[in-house]
Amino acid sequence: MSHIADTIHRLHEELPENVKLVAVSKFHPAEAVAEAYAAGQRVFGESRPQELSAKIVALREMAASSGAPEMYSDIEWHFIGHLQTNKLKLVLPYVAMVESVDSLRLLSAVDGWGAANGKVTDVLLEYHIASEETKQGFSREEILDIVSGPGFRNVRIRGLMGMATFTDDEEVIRADFARLMSLYDEIVRLRDAGLCPVAGPDFDVRSFGMTHDYRIAVAMGADVVRIGTLIFGERV
Ligand SMILES: *Cc1c(COP(=O)(O)O)cnc(C)c1O
Numbered sequence: 001m002s003h004i005a006d007t008i009h010r011l012h013e014e015l016p017e018n019v020k021l022v023a024v025s026k027f028h029p030a031e032a033v034a035e036a037y038a039a040g041q042r043v044f045g046e047s048r049p050q051e052l053s054a055k056i057v058a059l060r061e062m063a064a065s066s067g068a069p070e071m072y073s074d075i076e077w078h079f080i081g082h083l084q085t086n087k088l089k090l091v092l093p094y095v096a097m098v099e100s101v102d103s104l105r106l107l108s109a110v111d112g113w114g115a116a117n118g119k120v121t122d123v124l125l126e127y128h129i130a131s132e133e134t135k136q137g138f139s140r141e142e143i144l145d146i147v148s149g150p151g152f153r154n155v156r157i158r159g160l161m162g163m164a165t166f167t168d169d170e171e172v173i174r175a176d177f178a179r180l181m182s183l184y185d186e187i188v189r190l191r192d193a194g195l196c197p198v199a200g201p202d203f204d205v206r207s208f209g210m211t212h213d214y215r216i217a218v219a220m221g222a223d224v225v226r227i228g229t230l231i232f233g234e235r236v
Pocket of ligand 1: 026081210
């Protein structure tokens with residue numbers, strides 16, 4: 001069995017039933033997605049708009065030429081990278097979720113695109129939990145501002161996404177993840193007290209954990225883990 005199929009099978013066995021695996025296929029070809037798909041994986045993550053739309057086209061062609069045009073059409077795509085507002089049309093028609101909303105400007109643009117195109121987009125707010133300056137995302141205060149605001153007609157805020165500090169120190173990783181869990185719980189409490197109309201009953205997603213820290217993430221309560229390198233190998 002190929003490494004990809006083998007790893008997908010192992011992860012499906014290892015992860016608790018309520019944890020969704022996003023297979024992060026960025027920088028890997030459509031053929032790698034097809035292999036993971038054949039092993040039963042249906043949720044994939046991409047971080048660059050052009051790459052996402054090119055891969056969708058390639059998969060469509062692969063499906064058509066294999067005589068099964070519907071194959072791959074049940075893939076659930078998650079966008080997990082930095083999204084510029086001028087690239088929305090390459091991404092929003094195809095994705096089930098944008099996990100990486102990191103500015104109010106982007107949130108408004110996704111809402112505006114949805115109004116013009118008749119689509120409500122599920123999003124996560126990216127919370128900056130790492131100690132590196134470079135990782136994008138909102139501060140706690142910014143997120144609390146957004147969820148206590150008036151909300152958006154064409155955007156459903158489904159939860160929080162975060163990336164821990166890149167380190168081997170498990171204590172640091174745990175502290176980063178704990179901040180995300182604590183803000184999530186705070187929002188749920190506000191919602192349940194009626195103070196947070198933007199977070200509806202479907203505010204229920206905590207997306208954290210990648211190749212080197214997904215086991216910690218699962219133990220700490222992640223509902224979504226995003227795993228690339230472990231499944232597909234090093235990115236080239
Ligand atoms: C690339 C990426 C991942 C996957 O990282 P791996 O270490 O390869 O598992 C997960 N989340 C985001 C936001 C990413 O950009």
